[in-house]
Amino acid sequence: MRDTRESRLLLVLLIAIAFALITVDIRGGEDSPVDGARQAAATVFGPIENGVSAAVDPVGNAVSAIRDSGERHDRLAELERENAALKAELGSDDRNRSRLKQLDKMLKVAGEGQYGIKGAEVIAIGAAQGFSWTVTIDAGANDGLQRDMTVLNGDGLVGRVTTVGPNTATVLLANDPDFTVGTRMEGNDELGFASGQGDGPLRVELLNGKAQIKKGDRLVTFGSQADRPFVPGVPVGVVSRVDPSGGDLTRTLYVTPYVSFTKLDIVGVVVEAPKKDPRDTVLPAKPKPTPTPTVTVTVTPSAQAPLDGQYQEQ
Secondary structure (H helix, E strand, O other), X not given: OOOOHHHHHHHHHHXXXXXXXXXXXXXXXXXXXXXXXXXXXXXXXXXXXXXXXXXXXXXXXXXXXXXXXXXXHHHHHHHHHHHHHHHHHHHHHHHHHHHHHHHHHHHHHHHHXXXXXXXXXXXXXXXXXXXXXXXXXXXXXXXXXXXOOEEEOOOOEEEEEEEEOOOOEEEEEOOOOOOEEEEXXXXXXXXXXXXXXXXOOEEEEEOOOOOOOOOOOEEEEOOOHHHOOOOOOOEEEEEEEEOOOOOOOOEEEEEEEOOOOOOOOEEEEEXXXXXXXXXXXXXXXXXXXXXXXXXXXXXXXXXXXOOOOOOOOO
């Protein structure tokens, strides 16, 4: 349509009529004279509106889904963070329970041996000190530690203090090849010297080459003069192998240590020796042997079988 003077007048007239109808409809309320026309229009255009709505709703739903998905993603991420935090807390609780158990065992050992100990935590392994089997603990001279003090945990002998700083100390572990400790056999009191072999068992040279030793026998520390570097009675380990004596002056044993040197955490440094040798009282209780089940078989003689002292005539 061309933009002429007539077309502009027609547009103005239609607009005026539309406003007039709107005014009449508003003032008429429910009795509006155009209500019938509005219903007719609704009848005609309603299906079209529904079709358009049906066409538009999937798009709206998709937008809503994306928005909800984002919210769900945020919630999922939040839940994952909460779950990770709970797992970390649970792991921390597990570790704390493990450490409390270690501490309880160590205090029990200290109580049975009457050792005065200073608790410490292993904070580093010995890479910084070379190739020796050593660890660093978070206690030092300020805590009363001195060189050549015995170190133990809830399982037994850990090692001895070699270097002391103000707040830390270095411990030479009992499995180090340069480590040597005097030992005493449980029960028969045979004396010897145990040396570390790294990952292997401790090697013990008994002073008595004819000593009667068997697998499963146990050893404790013999103790040093003035209780330095070793106090007596600390569990060392269990005999795992005995070499034949061969007439030698000494006898060689191989001992599995009680302490796992790769799993050290809580340890105790003996700062006060016991007033008397605890002997074998600190050793753990021996495991009870598993009873072997026995089977009793009852045999009932047959009616045709002859009784004792009787025979059948042929």
